[in-house]
Amino acid sequence: MLEKSLAEYSCERKYMFGSPTFFINNNMFAGVHQRTIILRLSELDRSEILATHTQAKPFEPMPGRVMREYIALSGALCKDEAVLQGWLERAYKYTRSLPPKEPKRRARRKM
Numbered sequence: 001m002l003e004k005s006l007a008e009y010s011c012e013r014k015y016m017f018g019s020p021t022f023f024i025n026n027n028m029f030a031g032v033h034q035r036t037i038i039l040r041l042s043e044l045d046r047s048e049i050l051a052t053h054t055q056a057k058p059f060e061p062m063p064g065r066v067m068r069e070y071i072a073l074s075g076a077l078c079k080d081e082a083v084l085q086g087w088l089e090r091a092y093k094y095t096r097s098l099p100p101k102e103p104k105r106r107a108r109r110k111m
Contacts, residue, residue: 040095
C-alpha cells in the first residue's frame with residue numbers, strides 16, 4: 001500500500017531493514033519496518049499524530065534505540081488511505097524542506 005500511495009511523489013526508493021524506504025535528497029522520509037509504516041515528521045506533526053492516533057508510536061527499530069524524527073504507524077492507521085495520504089504529504093513536505101545529505105561513500109573492498 002505504501003508504494004501505491006507514493007506513486008505521485010518524486011523520491012528515490014532504496015532498501016533498509018530489508019524493506020522499501022523512500023528518500024528525498026538522500027533524506028529518508030517514509031518506509032516499511034516489519035509490520036509498520038514509518039514516517040519522518042516535524043516536531044509539531046509528531047506531537048499531533050501521537051496525541052490523536054493510538055496506532056502511532058515513536059519509531060524504535062531496536063529496543064532502546066528511538067529514531068527521533070520518525071513515527072511508526074500500525075493497524076487501522078495504515079489501512080485508512082485518506083488519513084495515511086495526509087500524513088505522507090506532511091512527511092514529504094517536511095523532509096523536502098531539509099538540507100540535502102551528501103551520499104555516503106561505500107568502503108572499498110580490500111583484495
